Amino acid sequence: MAKSERLARPVSITGRSTRSIGEVITFLRDEFPELSVSKIRFLETQGLIDPQRSQSGYREFTDDDLRRIQYVLREQRDHFLPLKVIKAKLQAWEAGTKSGPAAESGPPADIYFAEPTEALDASELATACGLDPDVIGDLISLGILRPRTSSRGTWIFDEVDRSVGHAAARLLDRGLDLRHLRSIKLGADREYDVLIQLAGPLLRHNNPESRQRATDILADTAHAASQLQEGVLKGRLRAELRP
Amino acid sequence: MAKSERLARPVSITGRSTRSIGEVITFLRDEFPELSVSKIRFLETQGLIDPQRSQSGYREFTDDDLRRIQYVLREQRDHFLPLKVIKAKLQAWEAGTKSGPAAESGPPADIYFAEPTEALDASELATACGLDPDVIGDLISLGILRPRTSSRGTWIFDEVDRSVGHAAARLLDRGLDLRHLRSIKLGADREYDVLIQLAGPLLRHNNPESRQRATDILADTAHAASQLQEGVLKGRLRAELRP
DNA sequence: ACATCCCTCAACAAACGGTTGAAGGTTCGG
DNA sequence: CCGAACCTTCAACCGTTTGTTGAGGGATGT
Incomplete structure (x- = not known):
């Protein structure tokens, strides 16, 4: 046997x-x-x-x-x-799923909010993300991409935009449409509001030390919020997939 | 000269x-x-x-x-x-011309959706996360934690619950309250709905290969959605912090 | 029994990403 | 015009990464 x-x-x-x-x-x-x-x-x-x-x-x-x-x-x-x-x-x-006592806090603020190190124009972003150039305008008008504007009026994207663009491209590839992306963006907006409400007073303070402290809090809290949401989603999907 | x-x-x-x-x-x-x-x-x-x-x-x-x-x-x-x-x-x-980059892929489905490898009871979860035991009940009633129930009627948490609990504890420490967590959870729910709508038909198929395919798509898409939301949030915060 | 798989361990190796040193030319200040 | 501080080429060398090969031996399937 x-x-x-x-x-x-x-x-x-x-x-x-x-x-x-x-x-x-x-x-x-x-x-x-x-x-x-x-x-x-x-x-x-x-x-x-x-x-x-x-x-x-x-x-x-x-x-x-x-x-x-x-x-x-x-x-x-x-x-x-x-x-x-x-x-x-x-x-x-x-x-993310098995974390032991480590991961007490998120990445340090300077990693989460480092100064931009990349500067891409729209066509560079499009090719870097495998994204249709037309869609970039849509993503901007949805507030998903937030480029700076150069003195010549052209858009300048940084590495955060690139990772956002990449994620958007993956989702669009999978059959989601702009409506779905917009709803994800609204979720981010709500988190943003909460976080700003939390750290806003500290941020407006002129004391650089308070500012730094606010930045640290923001980075850690933003990271935790993202973790929480991803974890909840993961848990629900796991439950769904469990036979 | x-x-x-x-x-x-x-x-x-x-x-x-x-x-x-x-x-x-x-x-x-x-x-x-x-x-x-x-x-x-x-x-x-x-x-x-x-x-x-x-x-x-x-x-x-x-x-x-x-x-x-x-x-x-x-x-x-x-x-x-x-x-x-x-x-x-x-x-x-x-x-001048640029080839399309390969689509960046997320983690493999088995990491995103591995079978649970941990089984914690409520008090173990509380100590693992630095979370007040009373709050655990709140998190469950909000649908943020989704434990299985043992035959004896007690809760069983897995490693996803632990990471969720940990993130929740961090946020509560920072001054957010359950209302805020609930709104994050609602965001996750909306993402869940979209994803299930997308992969549902494949998931219900009996062919195990379709199921596997659906799981892979789901894992990758869920990851991309989380990335997108975190990226959008990060972008807004960066803009806020920029002098 | 015998082919075919699998194991470990050590030796080898090709490619990558440079560093080092010898031998010597160039620039610049005094 | 000299010397210090640059710069040049070229060949040899180096550590790391990413494996491959082969010897010696056990396990499996027919």
Whole structure:
């Protein structure tokens, strides 16, 4: 009985069981023809994956492990990220759900609100985000993008605009339309109002120390608010997906 | 005359003249303290820059050259791009036409929607989050925390609840009250509705592959939506903080 | 039993991103 | 005109990243 259970190993990604390292290769060969056994083992030595082991020491890859490998390979292929960075991203996302005593507070204010380091014009933004140039005007009129205006009257976008534009492009690709983006923007506006109401008095104070303090509070609170909303959404979706 | 012109070499970036390689270093040292002469020369051998030369063979860097170096260094520092890719981007930009970038993808679905790995009861959650036990009931009745219920009727929280609880605790500490949290929660609800409307048909399909596909889309879209909202908020706050 | 898979561990290696040093020319102030 | 402080090229060297290869041996499936 136990023996026949061990032998049964459905090959489908939807199956309940696990796959050996060789099966992983054949599984991903369509998308990643270059993938090798040694590379997967290498990813393990680098701490990017950590599959369970069988009694005899064989690696056993779950569906989750498979998707994780897929993600790593895509980040390498599509965004040229070094494995260290991919690992950090994976860990950051895990921390979002599994955070231990760390993450007492958000990123420091100077990271959250650093001075802009990029200056893109509209066409640069469009190509950087894979966004139709026409849509950029829409996003601006919705208040989703908030470019500065140069002396010559053209728009100047910074790196926050770029990340916003990128997220918007992803959503539009997925079939959402501007109406949906607008409703997300309204959510951000409400958070903004609350935060300003909270830190406003400190911000208007002329004392630079109060200002700095207000900035810190704002950064941390904004981060927490975003975390909260993402967490609530995640929780509801998880509940929905749970069989 | 010609001689005095060669000698006059304004140091400002706005000046019309050019800078020697050493002057470039001192110029960029604020933003890139590690920058070396050899690195700039190396960038030239790799074809990323191509400064003019003086009669005697010295490199002469224009303001454009400076901005180009700045761009290269920022792409390295902020986006970890290999020099080859940066070079390709520069060339594409010079060619006037630009290829569409690969869509940036979010975390893999298994990280966004992994099966719960933690099971906390209410008091464990309270201590883990630094949250008053009384408040937990409030958060549940607001729908912010969504615990499962054990067979004995007690609440079971998972790691998403913990991160939500943590964020809520931070916000309450900062002076927000439950009313504010509720409005954030409503924002999440609206995003949830949109996403379910989008992926619902796929989710209800029995084909496990469609289900998986729907889960992936949902994870990516949820992530993009959160990114968008956080980005919009960040942008508004930045604008507010800008002097 | 025997092919085929899997394991570890160590050695190797190609590409990337520079640094260092030798040998020598240029510029500038005194 | 000299010396200090620049600048030049070129070749050799270096650490890190990202794996591959091979030896030696165990596990699995038919």
